[in-house]
Amino acid sequence: MHGQTKGLAYAIFYPLLAVLGVPGNLTTIVILSRGRCSLSRCITRYLVGMAVTDLLVLIIAVILNRMSVIYLPVFFLSTTPVCSLKIALIYAARDSSVWLTVAFTFDRFVAICCQNWKTKYCTERMARMVIAAVCAVSCVKNIPWYFVYEPLYIIDGDPWFCNIKSSFYSELFWAAFDWIDRILNPCAPFLVMLLLNALTVRNILVANRARRRLRVQNTGDRQNDPEMESRRKSIVLLFTISGSFLVLWTLYVVHFFHVRFTNNSYSTGSNLNDPWFILQETGNMSQLLSCCTNTCIYAGTQTKFREEFINGLKYPLIRIRKQTQECGAIRAHGSSSGNTEREGERPSHADSYLRQKRADTSSCRSEREVIDGAEHPFAFRSNVDYFKLPRRISRRARREIESIMSSRSVSRLLGLET
Structure with a gap:
């Protein structure tokens, strides 16, 4: 969709996005997959699916597409067939990420507002089915993007980079496809998430007022209610995930309406003097940034997630400390064993520790000999x-x-x- 992107801002922004986003999403996947964040399996499936699709967007769109063009412009990834394939995969991963966010919002709406459907819909099996369906539909829906582009340059008979065909703006099929694509992402997710969040928050506030009245009438207790605190955190999580999506995709939608209602075209190359090119690239950068925000959102709203993240950072230090203590015990034993045996003194703590380790090792070895001796000659x-x-x-x-x-x-x- 562009030629060689030039500029110091791109050379700094995209590597920084990859350095922060890829490890962040990997960390999110590992922490959530362990199942120790006090979240249901259904919610965990959706959050892991969102993190995986965000990671794919960062790898394909940022590393293989943007950074490769900046740092390796003459590379096979910049040839037109590979470039077209990358863009189709980018749209597929992006749509999967967005609609999994919508699916997560709908799942929380059903769990809070539709108690009759909760037991049937809010299950791990249904979450897996929804994730698979969303990813499959997103891949099929974005296949036409592969045929939208033509070579931007032809050098020695080889096509390089991607340029949108002129027929994309004139033919009815491509105009309808572009409208459908923008309606399905991000216009429809905008409206759906706003509606579902409004209904969910309204239901929670009504239930909170009723619960508060009952607690005051029955016990006269006006102190903090753990259930109310849990519901408040649910509202914060929903609004932060949906709100970040709405804010970071706004410029992208504004640029789309500008192109379609003013009969202009999408910019190619790199023209920093064109304000509409700056709007286009800023919209692209902000919607790619939305793939890095979920880790910060979870860390800011979920106590258990923060605890698991901190424990993961401490684990290497704990292992190093344990190894250091064992080495210190061995050195202390080596320096004191001679004096202990010669003078008949009481064995030190390091000596008893090493004897216990030898006893455990010998017992494990004897058990292994018995088991292996029964199976092997x-x-x-x-x-x-x-x-x-x-x-x-x-x-x-x-x-x-x-x-x-x-x-x-x-x-x-x-x-x-x-």
Whole structure:
């Protein structure tokens, strides 16, 4: 849809978007997939699906499309067939991300406002079906985008970059396709999410007022209600997800209406003196930025998500600290074992710790020998059982023979030798 994008703003913005967005979405997928955020499986499926589609948008649209054009303009990714395929995949991933956000909003609307449908619709199985259907329809719907583009340059007979065909603005089929595409994304999601959020919030506020009156009449308690606090967090989560989508897609919609109602065309190349080109690129950048905001939204609204994220950051430090403590115990044992045995003193804490580790290791080894001995004719024993090494032998020869024997025993245990 564009030639080589030039400018310092693009060279900074898109790498920064990739550096923040890709690890952020990967972190979101890992944390939510663990199922420790006190969310139902249905909600978790939708949020993971949204994170996966956002990650695909960042990989295809930002890394393979925008950054490749900036840093590797003469590359096979910039040839017209590959460029057309990238754009079709970008539209498919983008539509999947947007409509999964709508599906999540509708799921929360049913769970809060339609109690009769809740048990049938708000299930993990239904969430998987909806996610699969949304992704499949998005892929099929965006196939025509592959045929919209023609080469922007032809160099030595090879087509380079993508330029929209002139027939796209004149033929009725392409005009109808462009209108349908913009109506389905983002105009329809705009209206649907605004309506569903308004109805959901209205239902929550009415239920909150009734619950507050009942609590005051029955117990006279005006303190904070945990259920009310949970509902408040639900409202915040819905509004932040939907609100960020509405704000970041506004410029994209405004530019679309400008193109269609003024009979202009989409800009190609890079003309920083054209205000409509600046509007087009700002809209593209803002709608790509919407793929990075969900991680910040979850971290800002969900306490359990923040706790899991912090625990993930602390895990490497905890492992390093544990290894350091074990190494310190071993060094302390090495320095004090000689004095302890010579003077008959009481064993130190490090000595008892190492003895316990040896006892656990020997017990596990004996159990493994019994189990493996029942399944394999060659039980897992030490190398001395297989081969009696003489006492007078060089260290190098001893190491080579031991490594050979060890590999053979392991191979037998794995069933690689008979």
